[in-house]
Amino acid sequence: MTRLKLTLAYDGTRYDGWQRQGNTANTIQARVEALLSRALNAPVEVHGCGRTDVGVHARTQVCHFDAPDGTDVTALLADLRRYLPEDIAALALETADPRFHARLSCREKTYVYRVRTGPARDVFTRRYELFLPETLDEAAMAEGAKLLTGTHDFRAFTNNRRTKKSTVRTVSGIRLTREGDLLSLWFTGDGFLYNMVRIMTGTLLEVGEGKRRAGELPAVLASLDRTQAGPLAPAQGLTLWEVLY
Amino acid sequence: MTRLKLTLAYDGTRYDGWQRQGNTANTIQARVEALLSRALNAPVEVHGCGRTDVGVHARTQVCHFDAPDGTDVTALLADLRRYLPEDIAALALETADPRFHARLSCREKTYVYRVRTGPARDVFTRRYELFLPETLDEAAMAEGAKLLTGTHDFRAFTNNRRTKKSTVRTVSGIRLTREGDLLSLWFTGDGFLYNMVRIMTGTLLEVGEGKRRAGELPAVLASLDRTQAGPLAPAQGLTLWEVLY
Numbered sequence: 001m002t003r004l005k006l007t008l009a010y011d012g013t014r015y016d017g018w019q020r021q022g023n024t025a026n027t028i029q030a031r032v033e034a035l036l037s038r039a040l041n042a043p044v045e046v047h048g049c050g051r052t053d054v055g056v057h058a059r060t061q062v063c064h065f066d067a068p069d070g071t072d073v074t075a076l077l078a079d080l081r082r083y084l085p086e087d088i089a090a091l092a093l094e095t096a097d098p099r100f101h102a103r104l105s106c107r108e109k110t111y112v113y114r115v116r117t118g119p120a121r122d123v124f125t126r127r128y129e130l131f132l133p134e135t136l137d138e139a140a141m142a143e144g145a146k147l148l149t150g151t152h153d154f155r156a157f158t159n160n161r162r163t164k165k166s167t168v169r170t171v172s173g174i175r176l177t178r179e180g181d182l183l184s185l186w187f188t189g190d191g192f193l194y195n196m197v198r199i200m201t202g203t204l205l206e207v208g209e210g211k212r213r214a215g216e217l218p219a220v221l222a223s224l225d226r227t228q229a230g231p232l233a234p235a236q237g238l239t240l241w242e243v244l245y
Numbered sequence: 246m247t248r249l250k251l252t253l254a255y256d257g258t259r260y261d262g263w264q265r266q267g268n269t270a271n272t273i274q275a276r277v278e279a280l281l282s283r284a285l286n287a288p289v290e291v292h293g294c295g296r297t298d299v300g301v302h303a304r305t306q307v308c309h310f311d312a313p314d315g316t317d318v319t320a321l322l323a324d325l326r327r328y329l330p331e332d333i334a335a336l337a338l339e340t341a342d343p344r345f346h347a348r349l350s351c352r353e354k355t356y357v358y359r360v361r362t363g364p365a366r367d368v369f370t371r372r373y374e375l376f377l378p379e380t381l382d383e384a385a386m387a388e389g390a391k392l393l394t395g396t397h398d399f400r401a402f403t404n405n406r407r408t409k410k411s412t413v414r415t416v417s418g419i420r421l422t423r424e425g426d427l428l429s430l431w432f433t434g435d436g437f438l439y440n441m442v443r444i445m446t447g448t449l450l451e452v453g454e455g456k457r458r459a460g461e462l463p464a465v466l467a468s469l470d471r472t473q474a475g476p477l478a479p480a481q482g483l484t485l486w487e488v489l490y
Contacts, residue, residue, distance in 0.1 A: 011368045057369070081365060081378075089365045120326060120334045123256045124302070128369060133326075 001066040004073065005096040006046070006080075008032070008061045011087040013127050013236065017054040018061065028052075028088060032063070032080075039079045040067055049102040049243050050109060053195065055235030057128055060091070062243045064102040100245075108172070108244040109192065113185040113201040113237050122181075129182065130237035136183065136208030138176060144207040144214035145174035145185070148200055148221070155224040157200055158193035159232065167193055167224075174200070186241070195232055203230030246311040249318065250341040251291070251325075253277070253306045256332040258372050258481065262299040263306065273297075273333060277308070277325075284324045285312055294347040294488050295354060298440065300480030302373055305336070307488045309347040345490075353417070353489040354437065358430040358446045358482050367426075374427065375482035381428065381453030383421060389452040389459035390419035390430070393445055393466070400469040402445055403438035404477065412438055412469075419445070431486070440477055448475030 010028055020030040029046055036044040048063040067076070073093055080090035099105075116122055118133025148171060155167040171189040178184070185204065187197050203220070206212045212230070220228045255273055265274040274291055281289040293308040312321070318338055325335035344350075361367055363378025393416060400412040416434040423429070430449065432442050448465070451457045457475070465473045 009365075009368050011371075059369075086366060086371055087368050089368045091365050120254075120336050121331060123254050123332050123334045124304075124370075124373060126256075126331055 002069050002071060003096045003098050003100055004065055004067050004071075004076075005092075005094050005100060005102070006032075006063050006065065006090065007092040008058065008063065009089045009091055010058050010061065011127065012052060012055050012057045014087065015054070017056065018048055018050070018052045018058075028061075029063075031085065031088060035080065035083055036065060036067075036076075039076060040071065042068070047102050049106045050192075050240055052240055053198070053235050053238075056238045056240065057236075058240040060242050061240055062102050062106070062245075064096060064100055105245050106191075106243055108188060108190060109240065110186060110188045110242040111192070111197045112239050112241045113187070113197065113233060114239070115183045115185070115205070115237060116181050117183055118181060120181075127236060128239060130234055132205070134209060136205070137210060138178070138183070138208065140210075140214050141185075141204050141208040142176050144204050144217050145176060147214060147217040148204075149174050152221050153224060154193055154196055154221070156220050156226055156229045157196045157203070159199070159226065160194035161226070169193060169196070174204075198233045198235065198238060199226075199229050199231075201233040201237070205233060206230040247314050247316060248309055248341045248343050248345055249312050249316075249321075250337075250339050250345060250347070251277075251308050251310065251335065252337040253303065253308065254334045254336055255303050255306065256372065257297060257300050257302045259332065260299070262301065263293055263295070263297045263303075273306075274308075276330065276333060280325060280328055281310060281312075281321075284321055285316065287313070292347050294351045295437075295485055297485055298443070298480050298483075301483045301485070302481075303485040305487050306485055307347050307351070307490075309341060309345055350490050351436075351488055353433060353435060354485065355431060355433045355487040356437070356442045357484050357486045358432070358442065358478060359484070360428045360430070360450070360482060361426050362428055363426060365426075372481060373484060375479055377450070379454060381450070382455060383423070383428070383453065385455075385459050386430075386449050386453040387421050389449050389462050390421060392459060392462040393449075394419050397466050398469060399438055399441055399466070401465055401471055401474045402441045402448070404444070404471065405439035406471070414438060414441070419449075443478045443480065443483060444471075444474050444476075446478040446482070450478060451475040 016026045018028050046063045046065045077093040114129035116129045151170040153168050173188045175186040261271045263273050291308050291310045322338040359374035361374045361376050396415040398413050418433045420431040
């Protein structure tokens with residue numbers, strides 16, 4: 001078998017997230033696997049670098065799968081481009097090292113959360129951002145972002161309560177950028193817990209709205225208690241932006 | 246009555262175009278009129294600067310209507326922002342000169358037609374561009390664009406055969422710009438006939454594909470014959486970009 005590396009982009013609006021689950025075929029993973037299995041005439045399992053939630057988008061989702069030796073990679077990429085639905089795009093397909101693993105080999109991921117602060121919605125990008133026509137205290141948000149950056153136990157920032165695995169992660173940077181009415185929060189790290197980026201965003205938005213002070217975020221981290229962090233920001237504003245190996 | 250100038254943006258994907266027609270409420274004009282009539286408690290007629298076709302978008306559609314004197318413009322704009330569907334945005338609402346007419350006062354309009362030349366679809370902008378994964382001869386297209394620029398009888402470039410009005414228009418500029426895989430055709434002029442921008446685009450794309458030579462476009466113009474021009478380019482790639490007064 002030959003290991004292949006596939007780079008996808010998708011508009012997650014109408015999908016039940018990345019990961020195949022139970023009997024729903026309406027996940028991106030299930031769609032891609034179905035197409036590859038048909039094209040290669042054998043069951044194919046696709047491993048993504050990150051599981052995006054229901055409604056979350058990807059500008060870059062890297063995955064790997066194994067194909068029979070001698071598979072025509074160019075023809076397979078053309079098949080993907082021809083038969084994938086128009087909200088899933090195959091950006092690249094290439095032969096990878098047999099030890100390449102989309103999730104385990106991943107060195108760094110960047111997510112962006114976009115907030116349009118108004119006054120009017122952008123009709124062309126509305127599916128990919130949160131519309132929040134308010135004035136946010138961005139200096140306070142930047143201060144909060146700094147306090148969340150670094151290596152911490154992020155247990156307070158995940159909705160996965162059952163995990164017995166480590167909830168320590170390293171967030172190497174949280175940057176805020178603004179372009180007109182659009183505020184973008186960029187999260188870079190070695191990995192993120194379930195819902196972690198959206199809960200960090202929800203918490204930082206509370207700071208921006210003056211509902212909580214940036215200075216209390218170290219205590220929220222230390223509490224290891226989900227109820228101390230802010231709400232889960234809506235999925236549609238989140239995009240998996242970049243994956244580095 | 247007070248004349249008001251309303252600036253809208255819309256994603257035209259799910260509408261039957263701008264103009265109210267017969268008994269369909271599924272046009273942008275009908276939606277806006279219904280909302281304004283309810284808000285002002287009187288029938289309101291909205292006049293747009295241009296009738297966009299079924300599926301065509303607007304980054305800027307300027308319109309005018311009359312409201313009772315003393316109407317609270319700020320409150321009315323807030324109503325529009327609250328109650329318009331999320332694919333129609335009210336960008337601005339302001340008091341205008343009583344003689345202001347969205348269409349007749351318009352000095353210049355710019356449309357953009359976007360073509361993604363591949364190899365992969367952009368999942369986030371797919372609704373607003375034509376996907377045409379081909380290599381186009383852009384030098385030839387630019388030459389053709391130059392030959393269509395100017396004051397001409399554009400009868401060969403309209404699907405409205407019944408008109409007895411003048412089909413002479415001045416196209417002051419057709420520019421091609423490229424950003425990565427995205428080729429944009431910018432059309433600026435004092436006014437455009439029914440389907441004219443899309444037929445000019447379809448014709449220039451034929452030039453880019455080598456199906457016809459740029460040099461024959463003066464003869465196409467001179468023929469005044471719709472069958473001599475190229476096909477109607479799909480609506481989704483077209484956006485009314487800017488309107489000047």
